[in-house]
Amino acid sequence: MSEHEREIPVEHEYDGIIEQDNRLPRWWLYTLYGAVAFAIVYWFQYEVLHASQTPELEYAAKVAESRAAEAERLKKLGVINNKSLTALALDSNTVDQGKTIFATNCASCHRADGSGLVGPNLTDKYWLHGGQPEQIFKTVRDGVQREGSVMPSWKHLGDEKVIAAVTFVMSIRNTNAPGKAPQGEPLPE
Ligand code: HEC
Incomplete structure (x- = not known):
């Protein structure tokens, strides 16, 4: 297989630096999805439902x-x-x-x-x-x-x-x- 026939297409090339369209590693994607899911749950819990107190409010209550x-x-x-x-x-x-x-x-x-x-x-x-x-x-x-x-x-x-x-x-x-x-x-x- 020559240099130009490989599976991963070259998207851009500039000054010899190649940007390729690689598949993102699974662990990376799942970390991203996990972070998004966490953010949604967190946002509902603290900002919408106020089911948990923010650290500031918790601190003020303790004081x-x-x-x-x-x-x-x-x-x-x-x-x-x-x-x-x-x-x-x-x-x-x-x-x-x-x-x-x-x-x-x-x-x-x-x-x-x-x-x-x-x-x-x-x-x-x-x-x-x-x-x-x-x-x-x-x-x-x-x-x-x-x-x-x-x-x-x-x-x-x-x-x-x-x-x-x-x-x-x-x-x-x-x-x-x-x-x-x-x-x-x-x-x-
Ligand atoms: C019948 C009117 C009256 C009522 C009711 C009253 N005061 Fe006074 N108060 C005065 C007058 C007049 C002075 C100024 C005293 C003076 O030097 O002759 C004063 C002075 C004071 C001062 C001192 C101010 C300074 O410049 O040093 C404080 C503190 C004070 N009052 C708090 C209170 C609190 C608290 C209450 C309620 C629990 C109260 N007063 C109810 C008339 C009243």
Whole structure:
């Protein structure tokens, strides 16, 4: 058999480089078909049916779970300081509870979004009584005990609800909702 009579046809030749129309090896084809089949199943599972969570969602759920567990632990311990309040403010359940408490008890003077009415705007970086978590807790629990101030004490709600309200206030800090003009001193950066 001469060079030009072989079974596999030469499709192109350029500069002595020959492109031939070979059959693809079986293992290669089956790997391709397998990958396509896998992609379809995967796509349905994750993107269409949402039967499995994507790694991102799974991760977010795990983080939320561990923050919730930490929040439970801290609430049982009953320690109230900047560190514990900061950790509690990472737990979305606590912040959501605080949002409800805020809407019920505080919105009449601070508005539901905290932008201020009778009470100051809680979303700017200016604070009359300090914007650190412990300071906010003290203001909310004890109220502002000075002549002419109408900010009441919320001690009767109990620490857990006061803490939740504080975590909500922390969550709206520095969101700068348009509202009452700033009052007090800026929170140090
Ligand atoms: C009757 C109106 C009123 C209600 C209700 C009220 N506040 Fe206030 N709040 C004020 C006023 C007025 C001030 C400013 C206090 C001052 O210095 O005289 C204030 C101050 C504050 C401050 C301190 C702001 C700063 O700049 O330091 C925080 C925090 C706060 N309130 C949170 C709350 C929360 C949380 C609730 C609900 C649990 C609440 N307030 C309910 C009127 C109110």
